[in-house]
Amino acid sequence: MRSLAQRNSKQLTTDELEAAGRAQFLDSLAAGTAAPAGGSAAAYSVAMAAALLAMVARLTIGRKKYAGVAEQMQAALEQAEALRSRASSAVAEDIAAFEAVMAARRQPAANIAKGAARSTAPAAATLRAAEVQLDVAQTATSIVQLALFCAAHGNANAAPDAAAAAHLAVGGLCAAVLNVRSNCASLPDEQQASALAATATRLETNAHAALQATLQAVASRTSPV
Secondary structure: OOOHHHOOHHHOOHHHHHHHHHHHHHHHHHOOOOOOOHHHHHHHHHHHHHHHHHHHHHOOOOOHHHHHHHHHHHHHHHHHHHHHHHHHHHHHHHHHHHHHHHHHHHOOOOOHHHHHHHHHHHHHHHHHHHHHHHHHHHHHHHHHHHHHHHHHHOOHHHHHHHHHHHHHHHHHHHHHHHHHHHHHOOOOOHHHHHHHHHHHHHHHHHHHHHHHHHHHHHHHHHOOO
């Protein structure tokens, strides 16, 4: 049998293509290069969390036992898929933002006028990098809150998966918040940096609270009688 590398992309199944993409991302993450790094890994973790919640929703929809929450679970499925798409996009967006920061810092000042523009370029690029990671944190918080609903009302057999999704999302969020704070430390506008950091802290607090509520919901549904 021919190896994956020897086969034409048109001959690969969807599962094989997705597996190749995952392997490529992990190889890139392990490589001795500056990007992708923690920010992209955070987004990837958050995307996996959303995918798990989509699974929980699909394992609930269409089952008689959960007919009473079918409509809400369909909405949860759509939300999970939207959040998964958002987090998946952030993987590449973080790489682009990091590369923009590096490019701005390397940009030569050819003359005084261009030098003035150059002085603002790193700050603008750093702000964008912080915003990308703040969006990852926001996405993660929404996922943990959705996990609480799925854990409490979804298929009881999949409740631990909802909890796993919450843990993954919080892990990604913590990494994203760390990146936000790191970028804020390089921003010249202290007021702007403070506002971004405060938002990140609020999201972190809300996500941790939702995680604990999710774990309690799972425990109440899986504890032995």
